[in-house]
Amino acid sequence: MTTLPVNEKLPADVTLSPDELLREAMALDTTWRDKPGVWGWLSAVDHKTTAKRYIITAFLMFIAGGIEAALMRLQLARPENNLIGPDRYNQLFTTHGTTMMFLFAVPIMTAMGLYFVPLMIGARSIAFPRLNAFGFWNYFVGVVFLYVSLFANTGPDTGWFAYVPLSGPAYSPGHRVDVWAQVVTFTEIAALCGAVNIIATVFKMRAPGMSLNRIPLFVWAQLVVAFMIVFAMPAVATGSTLMLATDRAVNMHWFNPAEGGDALLWQHIFWFFGHPEVYIIFLPAVGMVTPIIETFCRRQVFGYTAIVMANITTAFFAFGLWVHHMFATPIPELGQSLFTAASMVIAIPTGLQIFCWIATMWAGRPRLTVPMLFVLGFLFTFINGGITGVMLASVAFDKQAHDTFFVVAHLHYVLIGGGLMPLFGAFYYWFPKITGRLLKESWGKLHFWLFLIGTNVTFFPMHVLGLNGMPRRIYTYLAPTGWGPLNLLATAGALTIALSVLIFVVNAAKSWFGGELAKENPWEAAGLEWATASPPPPYNFIHTPLVRSRHPLWEPTVELPVVVGLRSDRREILVTTTFDARPDSRHNSPDGSIWPLYTALSMGLVFIGSIFSPYFVLGGLGVSLVGLLGWAWQSTQPSGVERVALPDGPIVERV
């Protein structure tokens, strides 16, 4: 048994010559790099490769969802417009919602975590790289399936919430709703794969010394969200994959009141997932805001513990709000008031975080770079959405505003303000780390201002439209309603957003292939992800860093302390204890494998085939079993976990 020398060695003590370092790096590179060629590409398991695929696919989904939105806005630009008929319109708004929620927002937030969590905690890789690749391929099958269906005029058309009985077998014959139910299944699996990966990685693979109270706030947010996914996704899995699909395929009558089923049950199940979903998008974005503020204000964030607690509280309350989507249903008033109170309480942790960020800016010296501008845009836009959210917590007011354009305005303020603005900020902030090149600031500023203006011009008038009686999900309206002018304004705003996103895409494409080269740490930030090359090598770090504070790169020491002793001739990771992150054992990390792709495709066969015949489930499961066996077979070698001998007493000094 080899023991890992865990006594911390400052670089001054490590007597590695540059030559030795180079040899070590080359050995690690050979060990960890995904294999070349098409086969290697399909078998890749590097968490950064998988995450990049996720990010790019999800961003393409954002563009697709955006095009759908633009088409809807064009149809609504004037009363009694004939651009798009009701059948196509219903497919468009359903696909827009499904795409933005299931195929863009949740996956891209998870993907940012899958890329950065291992880097931020100083790990070589993610806990289950093959499961990660499997999750991505599952998601990818779902993406292809939805869009092939849409172009085949079989796009789902009952809303991203698919309320029964409209989505049931009696009122939605054909396969449109089946497509929706199975796309949701794919994304559930992908999200769960990502979530368990992040939980295991954060709990067991942190660099020595990164005790729970030193985890970067982005990682905390990802951890909290991973737990939310674990609790929320099974609800929608039960609702859509099990109940709705079997209602449709084999007449189970779960939701059919004529046979003793209950139509309202679906809404409870869906929103028990659907409301936490919003926070599954929002919390990672919040996690992106903190490092951006810290870096560009050059000050550690105010209220670290308070923010962690706020995240956890938000996650907890997120599961107690779902009925506020159902205030117009015949649910007793007393029960509803509980959900009113809960919906207001959740504003407190969110408000607390906003105050902490403002305090951090106050104590620091803000530099208005593009990521910072997006953070300000986030505050400006999100607070608006948050305040309308508190208004909608009122049962009395919600009954007026529910299912109108007021809610459309509210949810876009929340999701664009609270999700997309921080995400764009994060793109500018971490683009140099992912690609090794900087995005152009001047283009970024243009992008920001057009996006901010476009968002407000599009969505602000919708508040008024909603209160003037315009319901959601209508493909047309008559001129006497008077909704024409504000709708035209909203359409102009939507086109402004489209232009701003186009500017971003061009900027990203140009910068990726010819932008200014980025250094290791171009922003002089504090997190461990900046302690390695840009882009990071396949093994992330030559030596595992040793962490002594929440801001390892802002320590007064000249260089980052590291621990040595992990093998470089095979994929080996350091497992640490959950609370204090003391070295515990060494574990093998699997090589690339084609089996995750194979298994994802065969599962795709199961789910897509089940739409047409239940027998596909049986046959498909047999085919999938081959994949799982192959996967397990390949994982068995080389085997083993080696315990690491621990020195007496804690090795980690506390700050």
Place this chain on the structure above:
Amino acid sequence: MHSFFDPASPQARAVAGLWWWMFGVGFVIWLGVAALAVYVANAGHGQRESDDLMHVPPETRRRIERIVSASVFATVLVLAVFLVYDFSVGRLLAQHPQRALTIDVVGHQWWWEVQYEDPNPSKRVGTANEIHVPVGETVQFKLRAADVIHSFWAPNMNGKRDLIPGYVSTLWFKADTAGVYRGQCAEFCGLQHAQMAFYIVAEPPVKFAAWLAAGSAPPEPPTDSTLLYGQRVFMSSGCAVCHAIGGTEAKATVGPDLTHFKGRSSIAAGSLANTRANLTRWIQNPSAIKPGVRMPALPFKPAELNALVSYLETLK
């Protein structure tokens, strides 16, 4: 005529009051926080670049702590006041009328069936897509769905209520200003969710009573030969399979009751103004106006169509 901002009942007025209060407080909070964020982002109050990045001096720290705590406390306070105000409005809206005129509304894809309850069955009045209510009297609605979920919403009167298969929901309001108010289905219900509107006609009690009394009487039978021909067309070519006309053999309830069709202001759940030209257009090809509508286009000859429309125009 179709707006939350123009309440015409105590119920809608209470919610509008709540809204203006929330809007005022919310606007001040939004402006304050946004302005503060922009100010601190531009001011650079902090220490010099060379200062310790990780530690804020204790006195600054304490001051920030106090400000942040006070802000959180203020948030809690505002929310508490709001909660109490909201609950008081909720109580007002929840005050169920003891005895009230009860109207049954059934949501169909894509129209509203309306029935005025009365202990005497012959006095029940059936209509569609247009609901007359007396001013100054609380009216209760019993809401049911015939197929999928719909939502009954007249913003000038009260908030919405979902019509869910297997459930009966109730809603009530007291119109206090006479007028015609538009409402529309608010829950997505399929292809023609967009064109599923209705009108609330709030009128003085005397006028309403007269309307209701007239409603239970069948229309005068036609005498003119064209009109008689039109009635025959109605009965024999398929219209009567779905529609009812009081005093005739047509008693089907699949589509809207046409007994007093001409007394309504619109055709096809608020899609068209009720004029002769529109009616002709509608009968010729309903799908051209409301794609996906359940009503089929029947192959009428011009003379048949003309007589049919003339007959329908007499159903006052």
